[in-house]
Amino acid sequence: EPEVTQTPSHQVTQMGQEVILRCVPISNHLYFYWYRQILGQKVEFLVSFYNNEISEKSEIFDDQFSVERPDGSNFTLKIRSTKLEDSAMYFCASRKTSGNAYDEQFFGPGTRLTVL
């Protein structure tokens, strides 16, 4: 069964460093998402991406964040200068489109980012 994959599973970085989190969405999906979950808190929407551009972003998704689909398969989240408060689990999700936002979003296993 097709699934969303994410690498790495755990990333440790120093404050101020740049990190890139990678996701491979399901191959026939066209909408892509990043969510994050700070330990013990709820899952929060960061950004949605469609047709090679951002569809929507939250207030969390400031200038330090960027997303890219560099080739036909990967979808990346870059944090330019990490802060301690960026420590969280980052989930990638994708969905196919039938013109209905109700279609299921399939989630990856997450990348745990630890900023020291």
Add this chain to the structure above:
Amino acid sequence: AQTVTQSQPEMSVQEAETVTLSCTYDTSESDYYLFWYKQPPSRQMILVIRQEAYKQQNATENRFSVNFQKAAKSFSLKISDSQLGDAAMYFCAYLTGTASKLTFGTGTRLQVTL
């Protein structure tokens, strides 16, 4: 802004028994969708069940069913014949037809005991 509230941080159920997890939401939209996601210790989010707001009939998926009360903006999840594998964090989520982002509640941790 849409909000989703789960008032039960933790619940416990005995194996084979039934448990109900509560969820309420606030929205001014008329067209929206509701979901329950399960997050086991592996942390991957798995869709359990979904409900379209325009449908009056409550959704059912095997042992999982919902009680959708649109006027009360309530969307509870009932798990029948609970199994050890049901132990997880359960998140209620909301999605409007005009946007595709999911808004999650704070979650309910479900323990299943022997």
